[in-house]
């Protein structure tokens with residue numbers, strides 16, 4: 001395949017960026033090393049200025065806090081090329097704030113929110129050739145993360161930290177349309193009551209790995225976790241929040257202190273209420289409501305796929321099928337999906353402050 005040169009309308013020829021020679025539409029969701037990454041270090045109570053570097057390796061002591069006691073958290077967002085050729089990110093201020101909150105819960109020093117956003121912008125700009133062209137379905141996934149980097153053997157927070165941002169191009173989440181998936185009610189919990197379910201910490205994922213491998217072995221796509229205290233209320237899956245639609249078209253989203261506050265979910269709720277004029281209920285949702293057939297549609301939401309439709313939920317020998325079926329996303333979730341992706345891709349007007357242009 002020939003390398004394609006993309007000209008941006010608003011830019012002069014001097015700013016022309018030659019895109020990488022990648023078959024964007026066949027990319028998967030995997031790591032590909034790009035040109036630059038951001039690295040900042042915390043020492044003696046302060047963050048240094050941070051640099052962009054070519055070095056994709058991390059060198060730390062064998063006794064680093066992250067290696068011994070999993071003191072680490074992360075974020076995930078994307079850069080897109082819009083219809084008119086601009087590179088943008090979506091609501092990075094919310095990712096910055098969420099990572100700030102994750103850091104506080106893990107006794108880590110937050111990287112200042114404004115500088116966090118600047119560092120994301122700088123890292124994307126330095127990897128502009130890796131941002132997929134509009135219409136390819138691919139995007140640039142941005143992974144900011146922080147970890148305790150000095151030696152810790154007695155249990156306590158580290159004194160030194162590293163904050164890094166890597167980017168990697170990822171393909172369209174659904175190749176050939178979003179097919180509904182089947183999820184199962186898990187016998188494992190992903191979060192403890194009053195634990196760390198509401199922050200984006202690696203530890204929440206480490207303990208979900210056995211559950212997801214087990215679900216896949218049993219033929220299911222994902223685990224649906226119920227509230228760890230009573231196992232009667234719907235929480236979320238391992239990496240996505242849950243959306244439900246009632247017969248009258250009301251959007252219902254589970255509320256709980258151990259759910260990760262998804263930015264996609266919060267944006268969809270805003271769109272439903274303020275753009276589409278829908279009714280929205282954010283409340284505790286009993287799994288019994290699914291058993292009672294209260295919902296027409298179900299989906300999972302997060303940055304990676306925006307919305308994945310759920311066709312069925314399996315619960316200990318019983319299967320609950322949503323009327324929207326196993327062929328395609330239900331009409332209400334589809335409308336929400338089209339509106340949010342339209343805003344992200346610059347086809348629809350964005351609410352104030354949602355789109356951060358990288359120029």
Ligand SMILES: *Cc1c(COP(=O)(O)O)cnc(C)c1O
Nearest residue numbers: 239240241260262263264302303
């Ligand atoms: C990241 C994540 C989500 C999705 O959040 P977005 O901000 O929408 O990407 C949902 N649940 C969990 C557990 C997560 O880690």
